[in-house]
Amino acid sequence: MADKSTLTTPSTEEIASESLKHIQSEMADIFADLAGLFGNPASLGSIYGLLFTSPDPLSMEEIVDKLDISVGTASQGLRRLAELEAITSIKAEGQRTTRYSAKLEMRHYVSFFLYQQLLPKLERSSSRIAALEKEVLNLSPYPGVMIKERLHQAAKWHRLSKTLLPLVRGFIKG
Numbered sequence: 528m529a530d531k532s533t534l535t536t537p538s539t540e541e542i543a544s545e546s547l548k549h550i551q552s553e554m555a556d557i558f559a560d561l562a563g564l565f566g567n568p569a570s571l572g573s574i575y576g577l578l579f580t581s582p583d584p585l586s587m588e589e590i591v592d593k594l595d596i597s598v599g600t601a602s603q604g605l606r607r608l609a610e611l612e613a614i615t616s617i618k619a620e621g622q623r624t625t626r627y628s629a630k631l632e633m634r635h636y637v638s639f640f641l642y643q644q645l646l647p648k649l650e651r652s653s654s655r656i657a658a659l660e661k662e663v664l665n666l667s668p669y670p671g672v673m674i675k676e677r678l679h680q681a682a683k684w685h686r687l688s689k690t691l692l693p694l695v696r697g698f699i700k701g
Contacts (some may be wrong), residue, residue, distance in 0.1 A: 547580075642696070
């Protein structure tokens with residue numbers, strides 16, 4: 528049986544530090560999952576999630592250490608997040624180290640996603656659907672009629688999506 532005098536209870540600061548690490552880790556994982564939905568690497572989301580929950584701006588070295596990622600991955604992720612205007616870089620006068628913090632406004636990122644990723648994919652798939660609508664004429668009536676109707680529905684969804692994009696963008700810009 529352990530001697531009670533050798534047992535130590537964690538201090539309030541230690542508990543708070545562990546809780547912050549856990550929250551940051553969980554948010555890094557959550558944003559990593561979300562990054563994948565937008566066609567980005569998980570590391571991009573992890574970096575943003577960490578910065579999102581960091582009370583103070585972090586250096587690239589701190590990001591590498593906390594996320595256990597390579598310097599190259601961190602550098603690419605920070606560069607991409609800066610392009611998306613999702614983070615702010617801060618370099619204090621007289622200091623060599625740049626520190627990063629998350630912007631809480633994701634308007635630029637969502638707008639970028641809509642117009643740089645979603646719209647081009649919609650354009651490509653619209654032309655592919657149009658080509659398939661011509662090819663359906665080669666099918667026998669049994670599958671041909673059903674597939675023609677489904678392709679027509681898919682084309683409608685694409686037209687609706689392209690119509691809604693400017694409205695969404697306007698809503699985002701607020």
